[in-house]
Amino acid sequence: MKSTIVEKVQKQAKKIAKRETQRFPEAAAAGDAVRQGDVYITLLADAPAGYVRRKKWDRQLAPGETQGSRHIIDSTAGVVCYLNPHATEFDGPVLQIKQEREITHPEHGNWILPPGVYGISYQRTQDALDQQRRVAD
Numbered sequence: 001m002k003s004t005i006v007e008k009v010q011k012q013a014k015k016i017a018k019r020e021t022q023r024f025p026e027a028a029a030a031g032d033a034v035r036q037g038d039v040y041i042t043l044l045a046d047a048p049a050g051y052v053r054r055k056k057w058d059r060q061l062a063p064g065e066t067q068g069s070r071h072i073i074d075s076t077a078g079v080v081c082y083l084n085p086h087a088t089e090f091d092g093p094v095l096q097i098k099q100e101r102e103i104t105h106p107e108h109g110n111w112i113l114p115p116g117v118y119g120i121s122y123q124r125t126q127d128a129l130d131q132q133r134r135v136a137d
Contacts (some may be wrong), residue, residue, distance in 0.1 A: 021102070021110040036063070037108045038123040039092070042050050047094050049119055051082035054093070058077045059104065061092055071120075074102040092120030 024034055030045040033070050039062050061071040073079065078099035094115045095101075103111045 017110040018094050019107070021112060023112045024114060024116075026114055034072055034111055035123075036103060036105055039122065040121045041103065041111060041113070042119045042121065044094065044117040044119050046101055047080075047082050048084070048119075051094055054081045054083050057081045057093070058062055062122065070104075070106055072104050074104060092122060094119050100120055 023094070024041070024043070025032070027072055028043050030043055033040050033042040035041075057076070059073045059076060060069065061073060062069045073095070078097065079101060080096040080098075082094040082096070084094075094117065097115050099115060101113050103113065
């Protein structure tokens with residue numbers, strides 16, 4: 001039994017290393033998350049109260065001009081974007097996805113997201129002065 005689990009973990013690690021496309025688990029529950037580099041994609045039960053719907057928005061989910069910031073949703077069709085009016089540098093948009101969508105990145109494996117509500121957030125680190133800052137690819 002243990003070798004089977006280890007084999008599954010090794011197989012998944014190889015997929016990630018090869019930058020293969022992965023699918024967010026259909027059986028995931030609110031609070032489950034996946035990572036694409038410095039971006040976290042978390043399944044939510046619903047769009048948070050107080051968030052503002054954004055009518056026009058860029059498909060890029062992480063701020064920045066570098067190749068590392070190119071976390072891009074394949075299309076805005078069937079997607080509603082919400083923003084936190086009090087967002088910190090660690091808070092990205094919330095996406096209500098009505099049809100399957102793919103988050104692409106030139107350096108990391110892509111993620112296919114089934115319909116649901118997903119919060120985007122950014123990895124943080126603590127510097128020598130104990131101040132938190134956003135990690136950027």
